Every structure is written in structure tokens, then in C-alpha cells.
Amino acid sequence: MTQPRFLRSARITAAGLAVGALMLTGCSATVNKSGTSSSTSDNTNAMLTIPREDMSTFDRNFNPFAPAVNPMVNQAIYEPLLVFNPAKGDTTPWLATEWKTAADGKSITFTLRDGVKWSDGKPLVADDVAYTFELQKKLKGGYEYLVGATAEGTNKVTFTFNKPWSPALYEVGQLPILPKHIWSAIADPAKDANATPVGTGPYTEVDSFQAQSYTLKKNPNYWQPEKQKIAGIKMLAMSGNDAANLASVNGDVDWSTQFIPNIEKTFISKDKEHRHYWFPPTGAMINWQLNTTKAPFNDPKVRKALSMAVDRDQVTKIGMSGYAQPADCTGLSGNYEKWKNPAVKDNCSWTKLNVDEANKVLDEAGYPKGADGKRTLKDGTPFEFKISVGASSSDWLSVANVISQNLQAVGVTAKVDSPDWASVVAGYEQGTFDSGIVWSANDPSPFKYFNNAMGSATVKPVGTKTFDNYHRFGDPKADALLQDFVAAGDEAKQKDVAYKLQEEYNDAAPLVPLFSGPEWGDYTDVHFTGWPSQDNPYATLSDRSPTTVLILTTLEPRK
Amino acid sequence: MRFILRRLGFYLIAFWASITLNFLLPRFMPGDPVSRMFARTQGKMQPEQIDALRKLLGVDDRPIWEQYIDYLHNIVTGNMGISISRFPAPVTEVIAAQIGWTLLLGGTALVIAAVAGNLLGILAAWRRGGAIDSALPPVLIFIGSFPYFWLAMGALYLFGVILGWSPLRHAFSDGAEPGFTSEFLSDVGAHLVLPALTIVLVSIGGWMLGMRNTMIATNSEDYITMAEAKGLRPGRIMFRYAARNAMLPSVTSFGMSLGFVVGGAMLTEVVFAYPGVGYQLLNAVQGLDYPLMQGLFLTITAAVLLANFMVDVLYVRLDPRVRNN
Numbered sequence: 001m002t003q004p005r006f007l008r009s010a011r012i013t014a015a016g017l018a019v020g021a022l023m024l025t026g027c028s029a030t031v032n033k034s035g036t037s038s039s040t041s042d043n044t045n046a047m048l049t050i051p052r053e054d055m056s057t058f059d060r061n062f063n064p065f066a067p068a069v070n071p072m073v074n075q076a077i078y079e080p081l082l083v084f085n086p087a088k089g090d091t092t093p094w095l096a097t098e099w100k101t102a103a104d105g106k107s108i109t110f111t112l113r114d115g116v117k118w119s120d121g122k123p124l125v126a127d128d129v130a131y132t133f134e135l136q137k138k139l140k141g142g143y144e145y146l147v148g149a150t151a152e153g154t155n156k157v158t159f160t161f162n163k164p165w166s167p168a169l170y171e172v173g174q175l176p177i178l179p180k181h182i183w184s185a186i187a188d189p190a191k192d193a194n195a196t197p198v199g200t201g202p203y204t205e206v207d208s209f210q211a212q213s214y215t216l217k218k219n220p221n222y223w224q225p226e227k228q229k230i231a232g233i234k235m236l237a238m239s240g241n242d243a244a245n246l247a248s249v250n251g252d253v254d255w256s257t258q259f260i261p262n263i264e265k266t267f268i269s270k271d272k273e274h275r276h277y278w279f280p281p282t283g284a285m286i287n288w289q290l291n292t293t294k295a296p297f298n299d300p301k302v303r304k305a306l307s308m309a310v311d312r313d314q315v316t317k318i319g320m321s322g323y324a325q326p327a328d329c330t331g332l333s334g335n336y337e338k339w340k341n342p343a344v345k346d347n348c349s350w351t352k353l354n355v356d357e358a359n360k361v362l363d364e365a366g367y368p369k370g371a372d373g374k375r376t377l378k379d380g381t382p383f384e385f386k387i388s389v390g391a392s393s394s395d396w397l398s399v400a401n402v403i404s405q406n407l408q409a410v411g412v413t414a415k416v417d418s419p420d421w422a423s424v425v426a427g428y429e430q431g432t433f434d435s436g437i438v439w440s441a442n443d444p445s446p447f448k449y450f451n452n453a454m455g456s457a458t459v460k461p462v463g464t465k466t467f468d469n470y471h472r473f474g475d476p477k478a479d480a481l482l483q484d485f486v487a488a489g490d491e492a493k494q495k496d497v498a499y500k501l502q503e504e505y506n507d508a509a510p511l512v513p514l515f516s517g518p519e520w521g522d523y524t525d526v527h528f529t530g531w532p533s534q535d536n537p538y539a540t541l542s543d544r545s546p547t548t549v550l551i552l553t554t555l556e557p558r559k
Numbered sequence: 560m561r562f563i564l565r566r567l568g569f570y571l572i573a574f575w576a577s578i579t580l581n582f583l584l585p586r587f588m589p590g591d592p593v594s595r596m597f598a599r600t601q602g603k604m605q606p607e608q609i610d611a612l613r614k615l616l617g618v619d620d621r622p623i624w625e626q627y628i629d630y631l632h633n634i635v636t637g638n639m640g641i642s643i644s645r646f647p648a649p650v651t652e653v654i655a656a657q658i659g660w661t662l663l664l665g666g667t668a669l670v671i672a673a674v675a676g677n678l679l680g681i682l683a684a685w686r687r688g689g690a691i692d693s694a695l696p697p698v699l700i701f702i703g704s705f706p707y708f709w710l711a712m713g714a715l716y717l718f719g720v721i722l723g724w725s726p727l728r729h730a731f732s733d734g735a736e737p738g739f740t741s742e743f744l745s746d747v748g749a750h751l752v753l754p755a756l757t758i759v760l761v762s763i764g765g766w767m768l769g770m771r772n773t774m775i776a777t778n779s780e781d782y783i784t785m786a787e788a789k790g791l792r793p794g795r796i797m798f799r800y801a802a803r804n805a806m807l808p809s810v811t812s813f814g815m816s817l818g819f820v821v822g823g824a825m826l827t828e829v830v831f832a833y834p835g836v837g838y839q840l841l842n843a844v845q846g847l848d849y850p851l852m853q854g855l856f857l858t859i860t861a862a863v864l865l866a867n868f869m870v871d872v873l874y875v876r877l878d879p880r881v882r883n884n
Contacts, residue, residue: 056828056832056834056838056839056842057656057657057834057839059645059648061647061648063647066646066647067596067612067615067616067643067644067646068644068645068646139611139615140608140611140612140615141605141607141608141609141610141611141612142605142607142608142611143605143607144607190615190647191646191647193647208733208734210733210734210737211656211657211834212729212730212733212832212834213729213733213734215734234733236728236729236733236832237729237832237834238728238832239828239829239832239833239834239838240829240830240832240838242712242829242830243728243829243830243831243832246715246716246719246720246727246728247727247728249720250720250727252727420588420589421598421845422588422589422590422595422847423589423590425590425594425595425598426589426590426594429590429594465594466606467594467597467606467609468606
């Protein structure tokens with residue numbers, strides 16, 4: 001799920017209302033607008049139309065360093081060295097044709113593709129890649145393991161690290177590359193609007209830019225011109241899910257990724273033949289995080305017992321409209337399918353609903369049930385705590401409510417606390433919260449997930465701000481494994497370590513994994529065909545992820 | 560004149576108080592813009608990038624009084640800083656680009672609602688118990704008490720989707736060439752009708768009832784009976800004698816509403832994807848974009864105070880009693 005939660009969630013409630021309105025005002029009316037079915041006229045000139053539900057107006061700013069980057073800047077204008085596709089777990093070489101990790105794991109050398117040109121006709125050279133990373137580190141920081149990127153000749157670039165760091169391949173490989181000859185001439189690259197971008201991507205030419213819409217047309221010098229089959233991309237600004245949903249329902253847009261409630265009825269049923277959706281569970285794992293600096297959450301038995309009391313089927317069905325898939329005890333979302341340890345996955349106990357066992361574990365661990373059916377902690381105080389979720393996230397709020405109800409069966413009182421997201425997050429960052437529904441890292445490699453879930457390096461004391469590992473759990477055994485993981489030279493070795501990490505996760509239960517976040521996506525193939533699907537998962541249906549460029553170079557006009 | 564000067568002094572103090580609140584309120588909210596941005600991306604940003612981003616966006620760590628002095632200085636010089644949520648666009652540019660649409664939509668809707676509502680109120684009170692008086696108020700209050708969101712969505716679905724009479728979104732058609740041509744202006748007009756109409760529908764009832772009630776009181780005044788006894792034409796009595804005196808509260812609320820138009824109609828903008836400042840304000844608040852929030856609040860404050868001041872001045876003309884106060 002790529003939409004920012006603050007923005008998206010604020011509108012889910014509203015979307016519900018909107019759908020109510022749609023139904024009341026005559027859901028049965030068929031869509032009779034010209035945009036959809038009648039325009040078979042000439043799809044070769046049709047624009048791939050996409051709404052952007054979180055931007056009410058666009059600025060003519062195509063700077064990839066902007067905090068709120070314009071849509072398609074990193075998808076259609078600038079391209080990365082490689083593209084990782086979480087739907088299938090494969091990697092497509094893109095601007096680089098091959099790469100090689102050094103034997104000591106402390107460097108990677110990429111070989112650039114021949115014949116790639118920038119949209120202004122100049123060739124892509126290794127120096128561009130090196131410069132991009134220099135600029136990225138200077139303006140946005142991060143990449144602390146990266147010592148530098150050096151160009152060797154025109155088509156080879158070597159990244160050197162200060163320690164063996166295997167997750168680097170995807171982090172380095174997926175950063176969109178910028179042209180040095182343009183950016184080195186810009187006085188202040190952080191603030192420049194880059195109004196006429198020059199990139200290697202398939203659609204780079206900004207056309208008819210207006211505050212609420214703009215078009216990107218074909219890059220005249222694209223390196224795979226045979227794949228530029230669509231005429232261009234048109235972005236529409238929408239101030240919220242409702243406006244975007246109306247556009248989708250009415251068939252005014254080809255592809256959208258905002259949340260549509262009850263999608264079968266509101267969207268698909270209007271044109272069953274052409275409209276489709278696909279929600280692969282490749283989003284981040286959504287966890288119920290228990291603050292392990294507080295009793296009783298410092299007790300792994302309690303964490304497991306609470307987890308066993310949660311009915312994940314109910315959570316996904318009621319809370320997530322059935323769009324998400326329940327988690328298992330590897331803690332990994334559908335994004336990491338190929339990393340999952342079958343031995344752990346097939347023998348899950350604590351992520352399956354088992355109220356009797358949960359009661360038994362809590363009894364044995366010393367949290368007795370009183371006469372009123374409510375448990376007490378070891379110091380005699382009631383077993384009570386809060387689940388914090390931002391008030392605007394109606395979906396996660398219902399998740400928290402389901403959990404709260406589930407816990408009654410084991411005599412535990414959980415109160416759902418829903419102030420503004422900002423104060424919820426402030427509580428997470430300071431470590432003052434009891435528990436909360438929290439997203440997690442979603443990378444090609446599971447390193448970050450496990451590092452944030454149980455790496456001691458990410459643990460900060462309560463009161464010190466942290467931006468990951470809110471639950472503050474560190475595990476020396478996991479630390480050693482994480483060390484092995486980053487030092488592992490090839491993927492087979494990494495997988496081996498990842499298996500062990502999952503065993504440790506299964507033992508320690510640092511978090512209570514709930515469900516894999518879905519990556520929303522729906523489309524109509526009236527104008528364009530060649531969309532990814534369950535049967536052909538060459539990309540996810542996201543319009544703002546690294547795989548988007550794969551879709552842009554696959555779609556073709558319907559004949 | 561003394562009255563106006565005294566009012567002016569009052570407005571200056573009110574202005575200072577509100578800009579100080581504008582400064583303090585956002586800073587009392589928990590978190591800072593960068594950690595909000597981080598939380599928004601949900602793990603897609605690296606924690607190591609936070610410091611760099613803070614520096615890039617110029618997030619202030621100075622003592623609050625230093626920031627306050629800077630803030631006052633900036634207001635005086637008209638320098639509102641750079642928006643954080645729409646970095647690197649200056650706040651003035653963000654507001655300038657969108658306030659026109661807000662004023663067009665809000666202003667049109669307000670003028671139509673106030674004029675039509677007041678006229679209906681006058682007629683209803685003049686013919687008490689007549690068709691207008693008995694049928695319209697309940698209907699309008701009924702419509703006005705609908706959740707606005709529902710009403711707007713319903714109207715959009717009915718007139719936009721089913722009947723196809725109205726465009727579904729935006730202030731003008733995608734790709735239309737902005738300019739003072741009749742084509743473009745009629746395109747803007749077509750996009751304005753439904754959003755403005757929905758606002759008029761929910762607000763007209765209030766105007767009508769307010770006017771009707773004061774007008775009924777005025778109608779029982781002796782000078783009306785006197786005018787009737789003199790044999791003046793009913794239309795003249797209705798407008799020149801009764802309505803003119805019943806008008807004063809409406810003028811006050813019109814001034815107030817005029818000031819608040821600047822704040823934008825957030826829900827209308829959300830439903831019709833209209834490019835006003837209301838939605839921008841919501842985003843600024845959610846993202847803790849201090850500069851943009853301050854800029855918008857300042858604009859709203861200034862507009863409300865200005866509108867009130869104009870009403871005060873107008874009152875001096877309309878109501879002689881104020882002058883002797």
C-alpha cells in the first residue's frame with residue numbers, strides 16, 4: 001500500500017459516505033458516459049489517464065528530491081539500474097545489464113546498458129550514476145554504508161561500502177538516475193523546480209501543464225522505442241478518494257490505486273468485461289506492536305498468548321474489507337514469499353486463533369483470572385492497556401476494535417485509543433505508548449524488516465526519539481544473524497540466514513504480525529491492454545512504485 | 560470619524576492577538592513536519608535521511624521567542640517563507656495560485672445565497688402564511704440540515720453522472736487554454752454551477768429565515784402602519800420601509816461570511832476536486848506545514864477583520880444610531 005496513511009485514511013470514512021451516497025442516488029443506473037465504451041475510435045492517440053487522489057493541484061516541479069515528488073517523476077521520467085518486482089520476486093535489469101558483488105561483499109560493480117540516451121539525445125554514462133549518488137547523499141542523506149560510487153570508463157560503475165552490506169544491491173539499484181550534464185549546472189538542486197526534465201524514461205516530455213492536469217509524452221530518444229506503445233500519460237489532480245473514485249466508477253480514468261470500498265459492487269459491476277482489480281499482498285506487514293519496555297509486554301509468553309487470542313480472519317474481513325491476507329509466524333508479508341522458511345511457516349502456532357491455548361499460557365505465566373473473569377498482572381493491577389491508532393484511519397480503527405473484542409475472551413481489557421495520528425506517532429517515537437497498529441519496512445530484502453523488529457542497534461531508550469523499532473525490542477541472537485545476513489555474499493547464503501532469523505522471530509515473537517498490506521490497483525482495459533494480473537504478475541498494479549515503469553512499457557492500445 | 564478610528568484600534572489589537580495565536584497553535588501540536596512526513600511514508604524513507612531533510616526544509620530548532628520575532632518581522636515584510644508540504648514553492652505563490660478559485664466559488668455562492676435568501680425572506684414575511692412562507696422554510700431547512708457531503712455527492716452523481724449535465728471535476732476542462740476568451744469563461748462557468756449550487760442550497764435557508772424573522776418584527780412597527788395609512792404602494796413599503804430596516808443583521812452576517820469565504824470550502828473542494836485553498840489548509844494542518852498554515856490563517860484573519868471593518872463603516876451609513884454612540 002503506497003498511499004500515505006495520514007492522507008489516505010482521512011478519506012476512507014468519507015469514501016464510505018460517498019459510496020452510500022452513490023448507492024442511494026441510484027447505483028443501478030448504468031454508466032452511459034461516452035468516455036468508456038463508445039470511444040473505440042482511436043486508442044493509439046489515447047492518453048493513459050491516472051488520477052492522483054492525494055494532490056489537489058500540481059506544481060510544475062519535476063525535481064525528484066522534492067519531499068512530495070510529482071507523480072511519474074520516478075516512474076516515467078527517471079529510471080533505476082534495476083527493477084525488483086515483489087509480485088513475482090524477480091529482478092529485471094534496467095539501465096544496468098549486469099552487476100557483480102565483490103568476494104568480500106564490500107563493493108558492487110554495475111555494467112550499464114549500451115545505447116541508452118537521455119531525452120535530450122546525450123548518452124547515459126557511468127559518471128551520471130556516480131554523480132546521482134553524490135547528489136543524493138548530499139541533499140537527502142542516508143546510504144551511510146556507502147563510501148562512494150566511482151565510474152570506470154563510460155559503462156561501469158563501482159559502489160564501495162565501509163562494511164559488507166548485502167541489502168545494498170536493491171537500495172542502490174533502485175535509485176532513479178539523473179543526468180550529470182543537467183544537474184551539475186543547476187545552482188541549487190534541492191530547490192530547483194526542474195520544470196523541463198531530462199530523463200532516460202519512456203515518457204519524459206511535459207505537455208499542457210495545468211494546475212490540475214498534465215501530460216507526459218514520449219521520450220524521443222528512448223532506448224526501447226518498440227515499447228513506447230501508448231501515446232502518453234495524463235495525470236489528474238483529485239482532492240481526495242471520493243473524487244478519484246467517481247472518476248474510476250465513471251470510467252474517466254484507466255488505472256487507479258486509491259481505496260475503493262466494496263470494489264466488486266461499486267466499480268467492477270459497472271462493466272464486468274473490462275474492469276478488473278488485483279490486490280497482491282505485497283505491501284508491508286501490518287503489525288500490532290506491543291511496547292516491550294513495559295510489563296507485561298516484556299514477556300514473550302504474553303505476546304504469543306495475546307497473538308493467539310486475535311482472530312486474524314475477522315481482522316482482515318471486518319477491518320480490511322477482506323482486501324488483506326492474515327499473517328503467519330514468519331512475520332513476513334507477501335512481499336517476501338520467496339524468503340519464507342517452510343519449516344516455520346507450516347508449523348505456526350502463535351499466529352493462529354486458539355483461545356484455549358492463550359488462556360492456558362496466560363494462566364501458567366502468572367496472570368491469573370479473577371472471579372469477574374478479568375486477569376491481573378503480577379503486581380496485582382488489572383491486565384489493561386491501550387491500543388493506539390490515528391483517529392482518521394477508519395480501517396485500522398476497526399482492526400483495533402476487533403482485537404479489543406477478541407481479547408475479552410482471554411480476560412484482557414484493551415481500550416482503543418484514537419487521538420490524531422500525530423500524537424499517536426509522537427507516542428510511538430518516544431516509547432510512551434502501550435501498543436499500536438504499526439506498518440513496517442517493505443524492501444526487496446527482508447533485512448530491514450528483521451532489523452527493525454529485533455535488531456538491538458535500532459533500540460533507543462524510552463524518551464529518546466526513534467523512527468523505527470517503536471516497540472523497542474533487541475535480541476542478541478538476532479543481532480548475530482543480522483550481521484551474517486549483511487555479510488552474506490550471495491542470495492543462497494542470505495536465504496539461509498533469513499530462515500534462521502524467522503526461527504528466532506518465531507521463538508521471540510518481537511511483534512504480533514496481523515496481515516500483509518495489499519497493494520491496491522484497479523484498471524479498465526477499454527483503451528489499453530497488457531495489464532499485470534495474478535496469472536501474469538510481471539509487476540504489481542501500483543502506479544507509484546519501481547515496477548510502474550514495467551507496466552508503462554508493456555501496455556498497448558486496444559485495437 | 561472618531562468612531563472609525565476607535566474601531567481601527569480595536570482591529571489592530573484583534574489582528575495582533577490572532578497572528579500570535581496563528582504562531583502558537585501549530586507549535587502546540589505534537590511532532591514536527593519531518594517526523595510527520597516520515598510517518599506518512601510508512602517506512603519508505605530511511606531514518607538517516609531525517610536530519611538532512613530537516614536541514615533542507617529549514618525546520619526551526621531555535622528558541623520559540625526568536626522564532627516569534629522572526630515571524631512578526633516576516634509578516635510585516637510580507638515574507639511568508641517556503642511551504643513544506645509543497646516544497647520548494649513559496650507560501651505566497653501557493654496561496655496566490657489558488658485563492659482566485661476560492662474567491663470565485665465562495666463569492667458566487669455567497670452572493671447568490673444572500674441575495675436570493677434575503678429576497679425570499681422579505682417576500683415570506685410580507686405575505687405571512689402565504690405559499691412562500693409556509694412551503695419554503697421547512698423545505699430549505701430540511702435540505703440545509705443534510706450532511707453537506709452527502710448532498711454534494713448526490714447532486715454530482717445525479718447531474719454529473721446520470722444526466723450528464725455537469726462536468727464531474729476541476730475548475731475547467733483538462734487542456735482548455737486559460738485566458739479571457741468566451742470559450743474559456745463559459746467552460747469555467749459550467750464547472751462552477753454545480754459546486755456553487757450545492758453551497759447555495761445548504762446556506763440559503765439560513766439567510767431566508769433570518770431575514771423573515773427580523774422582517775416580521777419590523778412589519779409590526781408603527782411607521783409601517785403609518786406608511787400604509789398614507790396609501791403608499793405596497794412594493795415601496797416592503798422594500799424602502801420594512802426591508803431596509805430589517806436588513807441590518809443580514810449585512811453583519813454577510814460581512815462575516817465574506818471574510819470566511821477566503822478559508823475555502825473544504826468539502827466542496829474534496830467532492831468536486833475544485834482547486835481552492837480549503838483542501839490545501841487541511842493538508843497543511845495534517846502535515847504540520849507551519850509556513851503554509853500561518854500564511855493561510857493570516858489571510859483568513861485579515862479577510863475576516865477587513866470584512867468586519869467594512870461592515871462597521873457601512874453601518875455608519877446605514878444606521879444613524881451608530882454614529883452617536
